[in-house]
Amino acid sequence: MKIGNFLEGKNIQVSERDESDFLTALKQGDRQAFARLVDETSTQIYRTARQILGDEQDAEDVLQETYMKALKALPTFEGRSSLSTWLHRIAVNEALMLIRKRKTPMVSVDDTQPFDSEEESTGMEIVDFCCLPENELLTSESRKFMDDAIQRLPENLKTVFVLRDLEGMSIQETSEVMQITENNVKTRLLRARLRLRQELAEYYAEKVEKEKSK
Amino acid sequence: MSEHVHTEKCNTLLGDLSDYIDGNLQAEICAQIEEHMKTCDNCRVVVNTLRKTVELYEHCNDNVELSGDVKERLFAKLDLKDYLPSPNITDANK
Numbered sequence: 426m427k428i429g430n431f432l433e434g435k436n437i438q439v440s441e442r443d444e445s446d447f448l449t450a451l452k453q454g455d456r457q458a459f460a461r462l463v464d465e466t467s468t469q470i471y472r473t474a475r476q477i478l479g480d481e482q483d484a485e486d487v488l489q490e491t492y493m494k495a496l497k498a499l500p501t502f503e504g505r506s507s508l509s510t511w512l513h514r515i516a517v518n519e520a521l522m523l524i525r526k527r528k529t530p531m532v533s534v535d536d537t538q539p540f541d542s543e544e545e546s547t548g549m550e551i552v553d554f555c556c557l558p559e560n561e562l563l564t565s566e567s568r569k570f571m572d573d574a575i576q577r578l579p580e581n582l583k584t585v586f587v588l589r590d591l592e593g594m595s596i597q598e599t600s601e602v603m604q605i606t607e608n609n610v611k612t613r614l615l616r617a618r619l620r621l622r623q624e625l626a627e628y629y630a631e632k633v634e635k636e637k638s639k
Numbered sequence: 640m641s642e643h644v645h646t647e648k649c650n651t652l653l654g655d656l657s658d659y660i661d662g663n664l665q666a667e668i669c670a671q672i673e674e675h676m677k678t679c680d681n682c683r684v685v686v687n688t689l690r691k692t693v694e695l696y697e698h699c700n701d702n703v704e705l706s707g708d709v710k711e712r713l714f715a716k717l718d719l720k721d722y723l724p725s726p727n728i729t730d731a732n733k
């Protein structure tokens with residue numbers, strides 16, 4: 426049983442006995458247990474929704490909807506994945522559904538095709554922005570640019586990137602949330618990272634030139 | 640700024656770069672990549688900036704916080720208001 430996963434890193438020691446009691450209480454509709462679950466996991470769920478949607482109000486709607494759904498579905502929760510993974514799956518589905526409802530059509534890349542390095546490397550920008558000082562790399566302007574760049578990714582790449590690189594999930598957890606194979610996760614992740622690298626290389630190019638001429 | 644001149648070798652390595660920077664690659668392929676980077680500046684820059692990109696994005700989540708208001712509305716929506724942890728306690732736990 427992996428229900429303790431969502432408490433990891435929070436310095437809360439839970440024995441297996443406590444975990445199984447906690448899950449039993451949750452499934453029986455214990456309000457206090459549910460409140461604890463919401464308290465412990467809502468920041469992660471909100472962040473995930475916010476990064477996928479790029480909008481605070483939408484993220485809040487998804488946050489609320491996620492726990493409403495979870496509350497209803499808990500009695501049938503089977504514990505095949507961790508509670509955290511399960512909640513993320515609900516949230517991601519809600520977020521993608523909301524995007525579909527928006528006016529702009531959802532952008533998706535065809536990933537039935539294997540990774541095509543030829544295609545991905547075309548026009549690749551070679552700017553070594555690693556040399557820039559940290560305070561130049563992380564200005565509020567560049568953070569804004571990074572945020573916007575995530576929003577420019579196609580949904581299926583963005584979701585994998587958010588779960589894996591922003592939420593720090595493993596490849597396996599990400600594949601459970603997305604219900605796709607681990608290889609598929611890896612391919613999407615690489616594509617997402619390469620696209621973002623490219624955007625940052627273009628963005629920092631000018632600063633790198635300035636730095637060189639100093 | 641120069642365009643990436645990619646050889647066959649560069650292209651083969653590209654597919655493994657995510658695993659490489661995550662440290663999830665077999666030693667043998669890692670060695671191949673490292674050997675190639677010694678002579679190919681372009682690939683070296685791509686690997687380093689790819690790693691840097693992932694690092695920079697780790698800071699991206701710092702800004703996104705669940706505000707007290709959003710949390711309060713969430714607890715209200717779920718009819719859990721009685722269980723809302725007091726803000727002081729939440730702060731102390733951070």
Ligand SMILES: [Zn+2]
Nearest residue numbers: 649679681682
């Ligand atoms: Zn090369």
